[in-house]
Amino acid sequence: MKGTVYKSTGSWYTVKAENGKFYDCRIKGKFRLKGIKSTNPVAVGDHVEYELEETSDTVTGVIKTIQERENHIIRKSVNLSKQTHIIAANVDLVFLVITLNNPPTFTSFIDRFLVTCEAYHIKAVLLFNKIDTYTLEEKGEIKYLAEMYRRIGYTCLGTSAITGTNVDEVKTLMTGKTSMFAGHSGVGKSTLVNAIEPTLDLKTKAISEQHAQGQHTTTFAEMYDLDFDARIIDTPGIKGFGVVDIEKEELGSYFPEFFALKEHCKFNNCLHLEEPHCAVKNALENDELDWSRYRSYVQILEGDDEGFRRDIYDSP
Structure with a gap:
């Protein structure tokens, strides 16, 4: 049977079947043994395949497969x-x-x-x-x-x-x-x-x-x-948001305004830091880019994953 995960509480998942019915499902243990680094191998929005298990008073499901995600x-x-x-x-x-x-x-x-x-x-x-x-x-x-x-x-x-x-x-x-x-x-x-x-x-x-x-x-x-x-x-409120699995050389591509200038940098692998003839740094000096965006870029590049006010967002 196929369905979509509508709710996750960590150990149980509510799956909406193709016929519109909802079932409480759990996952097979081997999901956690496939090198998945995530704390939750199944997420809300996942399209899954599952099998139903009936007892005398309940019908629950076991998720067997997660279909390939679009994103x-x-x-x-x-x-x-x-x-x-x-x-x-x-x-x-x-x-x-x-x-x-x-x-x-x-x-x-x-x-x-x-x-x-x-x-x-x-x-x-x-x-x-x-x-x-x-x-x-x-x-x-x-x-x-x-x-x-x-x-x-x-x-x-x-x-x-x-x-x-x-x-x-x-x-x-x-x-x-x-x-x-x-x-x-x-x-x-x-x-x-x-x-x-x-x-x-x-x-x-x-x-x-x-x-x-x-x-x-x-x-x-x-x-x-x-x-x-x-x-x-x-979703739950997010205190901090650390960037995950992005190489330093790739980071500039995810700042659209930096990516648009990248081809004008002298070096193909320019990190927009101290390199000569950097189009991004030139644009900053000419007030064509916003410094707050550049500061965020440098913070992420230097591994400052939580460059926000910890005293405000972290619980004591």
């Missing part, structure tokens, strides 16, 4: 730095939900996330959320950031679940696709999803004032079918 998005495991965690698989579109404050989202986090999307061939859209809560000055900061990322080629929208700002535009982008919403805890992912599809009634919690961070209301990834021909994957 997936991963991050470093929180506690096991040598392992990765697959957030979701077979994603058409990922929305990164961003807040200027309450809690703050720094450009280093945004850039790490975008690099991973580029590397794994997933289209990303930036949602600057809670737009109704900002002062005029703060709205100016958001406008500056949005214009910076639009110049690179990313779609940026200001959103508010309270006022409904651009909620319909987000729904239009989602139609016919499997979308994922990601971001720090407390940026309003669940509230925004509830505005998009009120019948879901996803749980939300207030921001923790002590740490200016959200409380983790979503503890595992789960996919939902929506009323307007769309599927959504809701």
